[in-house]
Amino acid sequence: MKIDIILAGVGGQGILSIATVIGYAAVESGLFLKQAEVHGMSQRGGDVQSHLRIADRDIYSDLIPAGNADMILSVEPMESLRYLPYLAKNGWLISNTTPFVNIPDYPPEEQVLAEIRKQTHHLLLPADEIAREVGNPRGMNMVMAGAASRFIDIPFEKMEEGIRFIFRGKGEAIVASNIAALQAGRKYAIEN
Amino acid sequence: MRNQKLLLLGDEAIAQGALDAGLSGIYAYPGTPSTEITEYVQRSAESAARYIHCRWSANEKTAVEAALGMSYGGKRAMACMKHVGLNVAADPFINSGITGANGGLLITVADDPSMHSSQDEQDSRFYGKFALVPMLEPANQQEAYDMCFRGFELSEKYRLPVMLRITTRLAHSRAGVVRREPLPENSLQLPQDMRQFVLLPAISRRRYKKLLETQHALLAESENSLFNQYVDGPDKSRGLIVCGIAYNYLMENFLDGPCPHPVLKIGQYPAPRSMVARLVDEVAEVLVIEEGMPFVEEYLRGLLDRGIRVRGRMDGTLPRDGELNPNLVRLALGMNDEAGPAVPEIVAGRPPALCQGCGHADTYDAMNAAIKAVFGDGHVFSDIGCYTLGALSPYQAINSCVDMGASITMAKGAADAGLFPAIAVIGDSTFTHSGMTGLLDAVVENANIVVFILDNSTTAMTGGQKSHAEGRLAQICRGLGVPEEHIHVIVPLRKNHEEFVRIIKQEIEYKGVSVIIPTRECIQTFRKKAKAKKEQ
Numbered sequence: 001m002k003i004d005i006i007l008a009g010v011g012g013q014g015i016l017s018i019a020t021v022i023g024y025a026a027v028e029s030g031l032f033l034k035q036a037e038v039h040g041m042s043q044r045g046g047d048v049q050s051h052l053r054i055a056d057r058d059i060y061s062d063l064i065p066a067g068n069a070d071m072i073l074s075v076e077p078m079e080s081l082r083y084l085p086y087l088a089k090n091g092w093l094i095s096n097t098t099p100f101v102n103i104p105d106y107p108p109e110e111q112v113l114a115e116i117r118k119q120t121h122h123l124l125l126p127a128d129e130i131a132r133e134v135g136n137p138r139g140m141n142m143v144m145a146g147a148a149s150r151f152i153d154i155p156f157e158k159m160e161e162g163i164r165f166i167f168r169g170k171g172e173a174i175v176a177s178n179i180a181a182l183q184a185g186r187k188y189a190i191e192n
Numbered sequence: 193m194r195n196q197k198l199l200l201l202g203d204e205a206i207a208q209g210a211l212d213a214g215l216s217g218i219y220a221y222p223g224t225p226s227t228e229i230t231e232y233v234q235r236s237a238e239s240a241a242r243y244i245h246c247r248w249s250a251n252e253k254t255a256v257e258a259a260l261g262m263s264y265g266g267k268r269a270m271a272c273m274k275h276v277g278l279n280v281a282a283d284p285f286i287n288s289g290i291t292g293a294n295g296g297l298l299i300t301v302a303d304d305p306s307m308h309s310s311q312d313e314q315d316s317r318f319y320g321k322f323a324l325v326p327m328l329e330p331a332n333q334q335e336a337y338d339m340c341f342r343g344f345e346l347s348e349k350y351r352l353p354v355m356l357r358i359t360t361r362l363a364h365s366r367a368g369v370v371r372r373e374p375l376p377e378n379s380l381q382l383p384q385d386m387r388q389f390v391l392l393p394a395i396s397r398r399r400y401k402k403l404l405e406t407q408h409a410l411l412a413e414s415e416n417s418l419f420n421q422y423v424d425g426p427d428k429s430r431g432l433i434v435c436g437i438a439y440n441y442l443m444e445n446f447l448d449g450p451c452p453h454p455v456l457k458i459g460q461y462p463a464p465r466s467m468v469a470r471l472v473d474e475v476a477e478v479l480v481i482e483e484g485m486p487f488v489e490e491y492l493r494g495l496l497d498r499g500i501r502v503r504g505r506m507d508g509t510l511p512r513d514g515e516l517n518p519n520l521v522r523l524a525l526g527m528n529d530e531a532g533p534a535v536p537e538i539v540a541g542r543p544p545a546l547c548q549g550c551g552h553a554d555t556y557d558a559m560n561a562a563i564k565a566v567f568g569d570g571h572v573f574s575d576i577g578c579y580t581l582g583a584l585s586p587y588q589a590i591n592s593c594v595d596m597g598a599s600i601t602m603a604k605g606a607a608d609a610g611l612f613p614a615i616a617v618i619g620d621s622t623f624t625h626s627g628m629t630g631l632l633d634a635v636v637e638n639a640n641i642v643v644f645i646l647d648n649s650t651t652a653m654t655g656g657q658k659s660h661a662e663g664r665l666a667q668i669c670r671g672l673g674v675p676e677e678h679i680h681v682i683v684p685l686r687k688n689h690e691e692f693v694r695i696i697k698q699e700i701e702y703k704g705v706s707v708i709i710p711t712r713e714c715i716q717t718f719r720k721k722a723k724a725k726k727e728q
């Protein structure tokens with residue numbers, strides 16, 4: 001068993017908390033994990049990605065080989081396209097629909113979404129909106145993690161535990177609202 | 193408890209490895225991708241309990257020298273830096289090969305192939321060879337951890353500094369690491385030879401000969417090192433030499449069985465000569481896969497490059513520059529390209545930018561109004577930090593970024609050449625790293641320059657480490673001899689724009705050294721502090 005996920009977004013959007021939740025669930029399920037992160041210059045509003053690799057045996061490369069990602073999970077639509085060469089033939093492209101526009105030449109939103117829809121296996125979700133609906137406007141990341149959970153062969157409860165672990169210092173209300181976001185994301189993925 | 197697996201970045205594995213191997217002090221200046229080594233030690237409860245030294249140093253040179261001093265005292269020390277930091281520390285590093293060490297001394301250097309956050313992609317292994325010291329290069333996080341033990345051991349056995357070389361990908365990738373039984377720290381113990389560290393020519397000559405004689409033993413260590421492995425394979429049409437993390441990229445392509453070719457995995461240098469000889473003798477051609485420059489490859493080819501059939505970065509089998517990955521290695525092995533769909537053309541580049549509300553932006557607005565609008569483009573020498581982003585749109589306010597400290601000295605040289613006005617822009621941390629000596633040069637000759645020291649009271653580019661400059665800048669400038677009336681502190685905010693522009697214009701007209709210090713806290717550290725306060 002192996003799951004290779006490219007996490008994509010813009011510096012400052014906090015893709016690493018998604019990696020932490022999924023990674024926690026994987027390790028708690030007795031799986032091996034490697035996770036390449038981006039630190040440094042591009043965190044200043046540039047494009048960032050993280051390679052999250054999970055397997056039931058030792059993992060060699062810290063980077064996912066091109067054409068082998070089972071999933072691209074992006075918190076920003078244009079960023080999801082930047083990593084297409086990594087996507088495996090049967091891989092899933094899962095993206096938030098809300099663009100993050102901090103450059104003058106951001107392409108028209110409709111064109112970006114059209115490119116995403118060209119992929120055989122894609123899931124677009126209004127993650128910011130879903131997060132607001134469950135009363136956690138900053139929980140977009142957890143909505144995305146929840147959507148991804150539908151395609152990841154790890155018990156969902158382990159991901160909930162992951163949230164409890166990450167936010168343990170911040171009080172029960174914060175934990176609950178992030179779990180609500182996670183569940184809402186999963187529900188959306190199952191229903192759409 | 194001890195065999196509990198920790199999920200660590202390569203950098204953190206090194207920090208934990210050094211702590212467990214009896215480290216007494218870590219010395220470093222921040223620099224991507226090495227910063228998290230020191231930060232891990234700074235956060236560690238265990239390190240606090242043991243009073244491990246872990247405060248930042250002013251720059252990499254002071255860091256290596258302080259680490260050498262701790263080694264002189266018989267304790268285990270580590271200095272950490274990014275690759276270009278070793279240029280700054282090259283003097284103590286090379287000479288520490290000749291003085292040798294007393295307590296274990298590890299010099300950890302993180303290279304940045306593909307220049308993710310750097311101005312070049314130099315390969316530190318050339319420095320290690322230059323200094324004639326042993327080098328270790330881990331393939332994964334576990335080896336990074338283990339090599340701290342091995343490194344201190346080698347260092348104390350041969351009384352030599354040892355280089356630990358990693359690259360960005362390992363530094364910033366997380367994996368499980370199993371800890372070992374920790375070693376106690378050394379106690380204070382002076383060197384046996386009280387002249388060991390006195391590099392007067394007569395002593396240096398003797399010590400240099402000793403260093404040269406030790407090379408045979410270091411080679412023998414490499415031949416027997418667990419980090420150098422020869423794995424035979426049936427297909428001798430090709431043999432592979434893989435260094436450090438390149439091993440992973442090779443093996444990623446043989447998940448369903450062993451690699452059919454003989455593989456020599458190198459993790460300790462000097463390169464194990466008889467193992468290389470065995471490979472060369474057994475195969476038709478050798479493919480060298482290494483992250484960074486073609487260090488082993490060039491060595492193997494030699495000046496004439498006749499005889500051994502070698503493939504690698506120098507003949508185009510692999511790209512000559514940039515970071516490796518599994519796919520590049522796959523293509524070099526002649527296997528098919530598995531890459532998925534191409535990136536659609538509409539995808540635009542997203543370069544990093546100054547944050548919304550950053551004080552540097554207000555400074556560049558004022559500078560452009562007072563300098564570019566009046567004298568045209570081409571007058572501003574800048575430096576390394578967040579403010580280097582002032583080179584990009586919409587500011588396009590700076591004309592250079594070379595190495596830390598070069599803004600002031602280049603402005604002075606350009607002023608000497610007749611450029612007017614000649615302006616320098618440098619960050620507070622960069623100023624205390626390498627700007628102060630250049631400012632002294634300018635003061636001594638009363639050079640006609642205006643120096644901006646952008647004080648955001650942190651080392652922002654690398655994530656907000658404490659800056660040595662904190663609260664000291666004006667005082668330092670006065671102490672170096674800049675006239676009091678030509679030192680200005682201003683808050684870079686929209687509402688102060690007119691006054692800011694007026695001060696700049698006024699100081700450009702003054703014939704001599706002026707210093708303007710725009711002072712406003714980095715918006716990122718400000719937010720972090722506000723958040724921490726709220727959560728209290």
Ligand SMILES: Cc1ncc(C[n+]2csc(CCOP(=O)(O)OP(=O)(O)O)c2C)c(N)n1
Nearest residue numbers: 223277576577578619620621622651652653
């Ligand atoms: C010799 C060397 N050491 C370290 C670095 C990494 N580095 C680049 S910028 C920077 C910090 C700059 O801080 P400061 O001058 O205060 O500017 P700021 O980013 O806060 O604007 C560091 C540590 C480097 N490029 N070269």
